[in-house]
Amino acid sequence: MVKPSRQIIPAKEFTNVGTKLLRSFYEQHTVDVAKQLLGKYLVRQHPKGAAVGRIVETEAYVGPQDLACHASKGRTARTEVMFGPAGHAYVYFIYGFYNMLNLVTERKDHPAAVLIRAVEPVTGIDLMRTRRQLDKLRDLASGPGKLCQAFAIDRSLNGEDLCDATLYIEDRGEPTPQFQATPRIGVDYAGKWKDKRYRFVVRSSEFVSKV
DNA sequence: CAAGAGATCATCT
DNA sequence: GATGATCTCTTGA
Numbered sequence: 372m373v374k375p376s377r378q379i380i381p382a383k384e385f386t387n388v389g390t391k392l393l394r395s396f397y398e399q400h401t402v403d404v405a406k407q408l409l410g411k412y413l414v415r416q417h418p419k420g421a422a423v424g425r426i427v428e429t430e431a432y433v434g435p436q437d438l439a440c441h442a443s444k445g446r447t448a449r450t451e452v453m454f455g456p457a458g459h460a461y462v463y464f465i466y467g468f469y470n471m472l473n474l475v476t477e478r479k480d481h482p483a484a485v486l487i488r489a490v491e492p493v494t495g496i497d498l499m500r501t502r503r504q505l506d507k508l509r510d511l512a513s514g515p516g517k518l519c520q521a522f523a524i525d526r527s528l529n530g531e532d533l534c535d536a537t538l539y540i541e542d543r544g545e546p547t548p549q550f551q552a553t554p555r556i557g558v559d560y561a562g563k564w565k566d567k568r569y570r571f572v573v574r575s576s577e578f579v580s581k582v
Numbered sequence: 583c584a585a586g587a588g589a590t591c592a593t594c595t
Numbered sequence: 596g597a598t599g600a601t602c603t604c605t606t607g608a
Contacts, residue, residue, distance in 0.1 A: 430600070439600070449593065466601050467590025473600085486600060516601045526592095557600050580601095 389541035394534050397457035401476040401483040402569065405431035408474075409573050410545045413490050415522045416537035420498050422522045424490025424512050426540075427573040428580060430555045432473070434483045439561035442482030452530050453482035460538060462519075462529040469516030470525045474533060474540070488515045488556070488570070491578040514580040549574040556582050 389412060397404060408429050415422045432440035441463070442450045452461045453475055461473040461484050473484035490512045492499055499511045499521035512518035519525065524538070533539045552568040559565055572579050 432600075441600080444594080447594075463600090464592060465599055467592080467599095469601050471600060488600085514601070555600070560599090 389543035391534070392458075392540045392542060394456070394458040396540075397474060397476050397533070398478065399476070401431045401433045401485060404474070404476045405429040405485045405569070406550065406571050407547055408485060408487070408540065409550050409571060410548045412493065412541040412543055413487060413518075413522070414539050414541050415495075415524065417498075417523055419523075420495050422495035422498055423493045423541075424518065424522070425493055425578075426487060426490050427576040427578050428487075428489035429571050430486040430488055431569040431571075432484050432486065433569070434477075434481060437483075437561075437567075438564040439555060439558035439567075440483065446482070450482060453484050454480055455530075458532060458534050460528050460531045460533060460536075462524060462526050464526055466516075470519040471515045472519055472522075472524050472528075486515060487518065489513045489579050490518050491576065492521070509577055513578050548576075556580070 408426050411426050413424045413426055434440060435442050437443055442453050446454055449463060452459055455475065456479045457476050459475045461475050462470055464470055472487045475484050477483045492508060492511050500506055502523060503511055503517065503521050505511065512521045528538055531538055551572050551574055553570045553572060554566050554568055555570045
């Protein structure tokens with residue numbers, strides 16, 4: 372099957388123009404997964420309609436030794452999914468308001484994940500506007516809590532298999548865009564790990580979180 | 583525009 | 596009982 376060219380077929384008009392990522396993608400080293408996710412597409416099929424966004428910002432949480440990673444606190448009910456096989460969603464609730472979407476990486480028993488921090492809205496924009504109660508395109512999904520709200524992602528999706536679910540990542544044939552690596556956001560408590568440049572941001576995207 | 587506070591609850595001590 | 600992989604609104608320059 373020939374991959375559709377973005378120049379001929381505007382991807383935004385379709386929800387099935389790419390290839391769903393396989394488990395082998397998620398089984399790679401977490402930092403590599405985080406980088407390669409840039410320019411891929413987050414797809415959420417939903418009774419109210421599909422939502423699609425181009426991933427422009429990610430963070431890697433690399434394992435139990437990483438003090439910013441929830442799994443550094445041990446294996447608990449919350450972190451259980453990260454200890455399982457790659458390619459599942461780890462969704463948790465924080466600050467009493469927001470859900471965070473992570474993709475579990477690497478082998479079973481190596482707890483690690485990539486946090487999706489921002490996407491550029493592509494399809495289902497009206498749906499996102501309704502869910503966010505907000506009009507401005509740039510603010511719909513430019514943050515990990517915002518994008519979960521825009522895509523109706525909550526803890527009911529925790530543990531979902533991204534290789535066999537209504538939530539998945541699609542490759543639309545776009546090469547990994549130019550990106551910048553910076554320290555992760557909001558992990559000042561993580562000792563020397565707070566300075567690791569595990570946040571990856573697409574250069575010249577106006578849809579990244581503003582920090 | 584930058585800085586600060588408040589909102590609110592699941593999770594772990 | 597404290598805190599957090601956040602966001603939004605208010606305040607003041």
